[in-house]
Amino acid sequence: MSIIQKDIPYEFKDASLLDTRSFIGGEWVNGSTNKTFAVLDPEDDELICNVADLTREDTKHAIEVAHKAFLTYRKTPPRERRWLIRKWSDIIKANREDLAAICTLELGKPYTESLVTVDYGTSFLDWFETRIESLGGETIPAARGNNRIVTIRQPQGVVAAITPWNSPIAMITRKIGAAIAAGNTVVCKPAPETPLCAIALGKLFERAGFPKGVFNVVTSSAEGSADIGAEMCENVLVKHLSFTGSTPVGKFLNGECAKSMKRTSMELGGNAPFIVFEDADLDGAAEGLITSKFRSSGQTCVCANRILVHQSVIGRFKGVLQEKLGKSLILGSVWDRKTNFGPLYSSKAVEKVKRHLEDAQSRGAELIMGGIPKSEEGKGPNFIPPTLLVQPKGSASREEMAFSKEETFGPLATLLPFGTEEEAIEYSNNTEAGLAAYFYTQDMSRVWRVAEALEVGMVGVRVGLVSACEMPFGGVGESGAGREGGGSCLEEYTEVKAITFGL
Ligand SMILES: NC(=O)c1ccc[n+]([C@@H]2O[C@H](COP(=O)([O-])OP(=O)(O)OC[C@H]3O[C@@H](n4cnc5c(N)ncnc54)[C@H](O)[C@@H]3O)[C@@H](O)[C@H]2O)c1
Numbered sequence: 410m411s412i413i414q415k416d417i418p419y420e421f422k423d424a425s426l427l428d429t430r431s432f433i434g435g436e437w438v439n440g441s442t443n444k445t446f447a448v449l450d451p452e453d454d455e456l457i458c459n460v461a462d463l464t465r466e467d468t469k470h471a472i473e474v475a476h477k478a479f480l481t482y483r484k485t486p487p488r489e490r491r492w493l494i495r496k497w498s499d500i501i502k503a504n505r506e507d508l509a510a511i512c513t514l515e516l517g518k519p520y521t522e523s524l525v526t527v528d529y530g531t532s533f534l535d536w537f538e539t540r541i542e543s544l545g546g547e548t549i550p551a552a553r554g555n556n557r558i559v560t561i562r563q564p565q566g567v568v569a570a571i572t573p574w575n576s577p578i579a580m581i582t583r584k585i586g587a588a589i590a591a592g593n594t595v596v597c598k599p600a601p602e603t604p605l606c607a608i609a610l611g612k613l614f615e616r617a618g619f620p621k622g623v624f625n626v627v628t629s630s631a632e633g634s635a636d637i638g639a640e641m642c643e644n645v646l647v648k649h650l651s652f653t654g655s656t657p658v659g660k661f662l663n664g665e666c667a668k669s670m671k672r673t674s675m676e677l678g679g680n681a682p683f684i685v686f687e688d689a690d691l692d693g694a695a696e697g698l699i700t701s702k703f704r705s706s707g708q709t710c711v712c713a714n715r716i717l718v719h720q721s722v723i724g725r726f727k728g729v730l731q732e733k734l735g736k737s738l739i740l741g742s743v744w745d746r747k748t749n750f751g752p753l754y755s756s757k758a759v760e761k762v763k764r765h766l767e768d769a770q771s772r773g774a775e776l777i778m779g780g781i782p783k784s785e786e787g788k789g790p791n792f793i794p795p796t797l798l799v800q801p802k803g804s805a806s807r808e809e810m811a812f813s814k815e816e817t818f819g820p821l822a823t824l825l826p827f828g829t830e831e832e833a834i835e836y837s838n839n840t841e842a843g844l845a846a847y848f849y850t851q852d853m854s855r856v857w858r859v860a861e862a863l864e865v866g867m868v869g870v871r872v873g874l875v876s877a878c879e880m881p882f883g884g885v886g887e888s889g890a891g892r893e894g895g896g897s898c899l900e901e902y903t904e905v906k907a908i909t910f911g912l
Pocket residue numbers: 571572573574575576580598599600601631634635636637638639653654655656658659662675676677678679709710711816844882883884888889
């Protein structure tokens with residue numbers, strides 16, 4: 410019997426991937442209190458199912474189980490770990506469509522886009538697999554002639570992972586895959602809005618043949634998350650907290666972990682500038698902006714948020730963008746294969762976009778297309794169409810606009826005119842965040858100058874998408890610390906041990 414309490418236009422090939430229980434030590438459990446929390450469909454806010462709401466005690470148990478598993482899993486030879494990661498990836502690929510459907514159901518992401526998300530998620534596992542056997546140390550010439558120094562890399566132990574709703578497959582494979590590939594065990598708390606993808610990944614993990622307790626999923630309600638986070642930060646068996654989510658929560662958890670000097674990886678919020686210089690290819694820049702701004706309906710940490718267009722081309726750029734927006738974004742049911750633009754994940758998200766839109770308009774920005782639909786014309790309670798505004802030259806200071814100070818996390822693009830390169834860089838860097846930045850120019854010396862001047866972890870030059878498993882993903886400033894993916898992806902989850910030999 411399906412756990413889904415509503416009708417959806419999709420038939421699962423393997424309905425056993427859908428479960429409402431947590432996964433601890435290879436067992437599927439309801440938690441000590443048998444309490445549950447509701448998971449809603451963002452397309453209509455209807456109930457999908459009720460999922461096990463675990464407690465701090467349950468989390469403590471999961472950490473102990475993961476620790477016990479670590480004591481043997483850490484000895485698993487690299488080649489064996491490699492085959493296990495490969496098998497997990499292959500099994501996910503074989504269940505690609507069902508997993509995408511689960512993502513569509515709980516995140517409201519259009520089905521075709523969810524397929525891309527599954528592929529993005531498995532790309533990390535495939536990448537980690539290639540790195541496992543070369544995760545070695547170094548030989549260091551010793552100043553004392555009768556000494557020899559070598560380093561080895563060892564896994565850390567239990568890694569606690571906390572993940573967000575906005576990318577419920579890739580944010581799990583990106584951190585958990587790396588931790589497990591490096592020989593650690595994991596307890597993961599997925600976001601309360603999207604626990605079903607994490608549960609399904611647990612089911613597929615189980616089938617890959619890993620020892621019990623290597624990957625554990627602890628589901629919890631929004632109200633219970635702080636308690637689970639407290640256990641993860643305070644339990645001495647946890648050696649590393651890997652968090653992806655908002656900056657305020659990340660700062661808090663980082664502070665808690667500092668009390669026991671736990672290692673942390675913090676992938677936090679962004680506020681990406683997107684600059685179109687006067688010599689840019691406007692077609693390419695408009696396409697890049699659509700990708701960067703409207704991917705996942707604007708709900709990614711690397712989405713363009715502050716869009717600067719040189720004052721001499723802003724009129725032409727607006728026209729090109731408007732035309733391309735009308736052609737490339739297809740709104741409709743998230744189950745329709747043609748749809749590539751869906752609702753926001755919740756009414757909370759709608760409220761924020763509305764606040765940013767009203768704020769921009771109150772400061773003089775002109776609405777060109779989109780806007781908040783009236784309830785009778787909307788495609789569901791959480792739907793906002795691609796919305797474009799232009800700030801006329803000379804009106805209120807752009808630094809005061811709400812989106813200049815915090816990420817909108819929605820499909821709202823306000824074009825801001827600028828005059829000089831220095832002005833564009835100054836505005837771009839005028840934020841506590843520092844995750845991604847994008848710019849379009851044809852001038853090679855400007856490419857280097859601007860790329861070096863932007864205070865961020867990732868720069869896109871003439872591209873609207875930088876995310877890729879082989880690129881080190883992460884930010885500076887309040888966007889976090891540490892990198893996921895890229896060349897040092899597994900090193901993040903190891904400790905270096907130096908061994909000095911006397912001859
Ligand atoms: N830098 C990146 O790689 C990256 C990737 C995706 C999302 N993000 C950021 O994530 C944010 C959106 O995600 P969100 O709204 O789910 O963020 P959030 O911080 O509200 O929640 C993230 C996770 O933390 C949990 N959580 C919340 N309070 C907690 C606490 N006190 N203790 C323990 N866990 C707690 C939530 O339940 C969820 O699982 C955006 O700011 C976005 O930019 C960053």
